[in-house]
Amino acid sequence: xxxITTYCHxxxxxxxxxxxxxxARDRAASExxxxxxxxxxxxxYPKFYKMDSLSxxxxxxxxxxxxxxxxxxxxxxxxxIAMLFANQSSSADTDLRFIxxxxxNGAPSPSLFVYTLPNIVLGEIAIVxxxxxxxxxxxxxxxxxxxxxxxxxxxxSTGAKAVLCGxxxxxxxxxxxxxxxxxxxxxxxxxxxxxxxxKLSGFNPA
Amino acid sequence: MTYIGxxxxxxxxxxxxxxxxxxxxxxxxxxxxxxxAGFDNSDLYLSKILDLVDDYKFEKLISDxxxxxxxxxDPGILIxxxxxxxxxxxxxxxxxxxxxxxxxxxxxxxxKFSLVNQPIVLSNACISGVLxxxxxxxxxxxxxxxxxxxxxxxxxxxxxxxxxQSLFAISDKPCAPxxxxxxxxxxxxxxxxxxxxxxxxxxxxxxxxxxxxTSANDANHIPGPSRTGEGLFRSVKRTLEINDVAPDEIxxxxxxxxxxxxNDEMESIAFDRSGxxxxxxxxxxxxxxxxxxxxxxxxxxASMQMMRHGTLxxxxxYQESGTSKELNVLSENVAAxxxxxxxxxxxxxxxxxxxxxxxx
Numbered sequence: 001x002x003x004i005t006t007y008c009h010x011x012x013x014x015x016x017x018x019x020x021x022x023x024a025r026d027r028a029a030s031e032x033x034x035x036x037x038x039x040x041x042x043x044x045y046p047k048f049y050k051m052d053s054l055s056x057x058x059x060x061x062x063x064x065x066x067x068x069x070x071x072x073x074x075x076x077x078x079x080x081i082a083m084l085f086a087n088q089s090s091s092a093d094t095d096l097r098f099i100x101x102x103x104x105n106g107a108p109s110p111s112l113f114v115y116t117l118p119n120i121v122l123g124e125i126a127i128v129x130x131x132x133x134x135x136x137x138x139x140x141x142x143x144x145x146x147x148x149x150x151x152x153x154x155x156x157s158t159g160a161k162a163v164l165c166g167x168x169x170x171x172x173x174x175x176x177x178x179x180x181x182x183x184x185x186x187x188x189x190x191x192x193x194x195x196x197x198x199k200l201s202g203f204n205p206a
Numbered sequence: 207m208t209y210i211g212x213x214x215x216x217x218x219x220x221x222x223x224x225x226x227x228x229x230x231x232x233x234x235x236x237x238x239x240x241x242x243a244g245f246d247n248s249d250l251y252l253s254k255i256l257d258l259v260d261d262y263k264f265e266k267l268i269s270d271x272x273x274x275x276x277x278x279x280d281p282g283i284l285i286x287x288x289x290x291x292x293x294x295x296x297x298x299x300x301x302x303x304x305x306x307x308x309x310x311x312x313x314x315x316x317x318k319f320s321l322v323n324q325p326i327v328l329s330n331a332c333i334s335g336v337l338x339x340x341x342x343x344x345x346x347x348x349x350x351x352x353x354x355x356x357x358x359x360x361x362x363x364x365x366x367x368x369x370x371q372s373l374f375a376i377s378d379k380p381c382a383p384x385x386x387x388x389x390x391x392x393x394x395x396x397x398x399x400x401x402x403x404x405x406x407x408x409x410x411x412x413x414x415x416x417x418x419x420t421s422a423n424d425a426n427h428i429p430g431p432s433r434t435g436e437g438l439f440r441s442v443k444r445t446l447e448i449n450d451v452a453p454d455e456i457x458x459x460x461x462x463x464x465x466x467x468x469n470d471e472m473e474s475i476a477f478d479r480s481g482x483x484x485x486x487x488x489x490x491x492x493x494x495x496x497x498x499x500x501x502x503x504x505x506x507x508a509s510m511q512m513m514r515h516g517t518l519x520x521x522x523x524y525q526e527s528g529t530s531k532e533l534n535v536l537s538e539n540v541a542a543x544x545x546x547x548x549x550x551x552x553x554x555x556x557x558x559x560x561x562x563x564x565x566x
Binding site: 078102109113114117120139141144147150154157158159171 | 326327348424448556
């Protein structure tokens with residue numbers, strides 16, 4: 001059996017952990033919404049400021065899940081936590097900024113270019129936590145709970161003991177982030193299956 | 207057991223697998239000097255399909271690859287509800303729709319070939335192709351699907367060329383993997399495909415055993431390879447262990463070998479730590495360039511062709527050892543019947559992946 005033990009949502013205006021709001025966006029503030037969360041939650045990882053929005057979203061959600069799920073990292077070996085992420089628009093947000101750098105700002109920006117791949121967020125989370133496990137990033141036409149349930153179970157049956165799953169919809173102000181942790185060697189009330197993933201996501205079934 | 211076969215390669219060396227094999231076995235390269243290809247109009251060496259003039263190039267290539275695949279398998283497989291198509295790519299049809307670089311091409315593929323299941327796009331930088339073949343194997347072993355068609359495809363665009371130029375990662379000559387004078391990658395474009403199945407009988411031209419592999423993150427640095435080769439070492443170690451294969455059973459390594467100074471050095475350290483320095487090894491980037499998300503599939507397909515034809519391809523561009531751990535890099539083609547081939551890949555985001563193919 002495996003269970004969804006912790007989860008985090010970030011929408012355009014609210015950030016919540018296990019369904020409880022932890023940050024609300026101040027639309028009047030000059031700082032970006034993700035930076036507001038970072039500061040309000042008193043996270044300390046200066047590299048956050050260099051990340052693109054996709055990586056910031058994944059970083060914030062994974063840090064808030066770790067904070068809520070005490071002792072998470074100590075329970076597993078460094079290669080036993082896999083990551084399975086997906087979204088619909090790949091790294092489009094940063095791709096647009098990179099194109100802008102060479103079309104309008106004189107030269108292609110290397111610091112933007114390195115973020116023009118959707119799997120970079122997995123690398124960033126791996127670096128923060130020293131996680132050496134399996135990683136996968138899929139680009140899907142819409143949120144697909146069945147994909148996460150199927151491949152999540154595959155990861156759990158091929159060596160992983162926990163899977164950090166995530167849907168990272170981040171395109172401009174269109175923010176639909178849902179990250180959840182699945183653990184196999186624990187007890188819980190939320191079975192990891194397609195129905196519960198869909199229900200917890202809060203996304204409308206298409 | 208999981209089987210792999212029906213391999214397809216489309217590249218500047220040819221639109222069919224046979225044309226590609228004829229070229230690479232004669233050590234011809236798809237790399238040419240392309241005028242005004244770089245930022246500021248510089249000329250660049252690229253492995254570019256110069257006669258690919260279709261409006262939707264990505265869609266054209268994946269469609270051609272699927273057509274070529276379908277001629278090599280039981281005709282019912284393509285439209286079976288037990289079949290999934292997995293696409294590995296970094297940028298898809300980026301030039302056409304930056305917000306949705308895969309949507310239109312995939313929808314066209316589904317419609318044209320009457321695919322039952324929604325294809326899955328895997329986008330994990332340069333390990334996408336190897337990861338996709340491993341995912342195919344995992345889906346089949348978990349009995350979620352019975353057959354998977356893996357198509358890897360990426361195009362050369364201003365976007366990727368300018369990006370790699372901005373990192374000073376592009377070679378000023380055709381790339382020379384593992385060579386002492388290597389100084390960067392040569393970008394490539396192309397498309398590869400393989401079919402993975404639990405049923406040997408679907409393959410019209412024979413197949414190989416696929417020993418499902420693993421991936422591991424370096425947890426080190428975003429664009430730079432690990433100095434200790436940690437992720438690649440871990441991936442290779444686990445792939446060998448879970449398949450109960452000893453290092454001395456590996457007859458050939460189809461390495462990633464991008465020809466950047468740091469990547470090839472990292473691979474040499476990882477292979478040394480894995481006890482694989484004596485195994486004959488080549489990088490195929492000198493033939494196809496670095497085709498990013500397609501590389502793992504094209505190079506696995508080429509490895510299968512080596513097994514079919516009894517020829518190990520030399521590592522084109524290699525002359526003199528240029529890594530701190532000396533590898534057995536092939537400087538000539540070798541007539542051999544390899545039983546077991548290890549394929550590896552490493553990429554941005556710290557990803558590393560490996561798989562094993564074995565003759566039946």
